[in-house]
Amino acid sequence: MSETTAHLALPFLMAAQAQKHVTHNEALRMLDSMVQLSVLDRHLTAPPAVPAEGARYIVPANATALWAGWGNSVACWLDGAWTRFMPAPGWLAWVVDEAQVLVWIGSAWVPMISAMGFVAQGAAVAVAKGPDGGTTGMAVTEQTLSGLSGASRDSAIVIPDRAIVLGVSSRTVTAVTGATSYDCGIAGEPAKFGGSLGVAAGSTNRGVIGPQAFYADTKIRLTARGGNFTGGAVRIAIHMLTVGLPS
Known part of the structure; x- marks a missing residue:
């Protein structure tokens, strides 16, 4: 019979063994280190000088000093020394400084959203990725245009070159x-994403188009109607698809 368990290599208590508490406590220490795994960092190339008891790290491939040769292992500071734990495929680790879950797939630690094919929420995400790195993405960029004045106001954010725009939404x-209404569009097409929009606070518009590809960075323009802007604030959001190049 093996002296350790099949998966976590926890030591068994053996018949007629003396000082069984030593083996039992060792197994508890190992479980405490590996179960509900949460590591502080995965990019430190050398052990921290003053680690806290129980502190855990994923060791990078180029680690030095006492971690040399421990690449991709989990290092845990226990009773004044570093203990190494070798991950098995399927291990999960919460990385504190990145606020994300990683999965050990047998050759690398990868984000769970990549390993499982999930789509994360964010300002810009890839919804499809080819084997050579080409991506199809979705993105939204927002800006609040405040202190409106004059006949028109251009945004600081832009529709990026080679983006495919689904629409631009707006909220007063x-x-x-000053103005009785306003248009939302671009230079040369002032009402492309909506015309005669409401000036009252809370007025909204979903300016859906085409979709349409743009071939140069393009600002959004708000154009006053019925008079020049003398005040107010409008929040805009550009909704688009993005095309990422393969490596």
């Missing part, structure tokens, strides 16, 4: 003054 955050 603070009542617009």
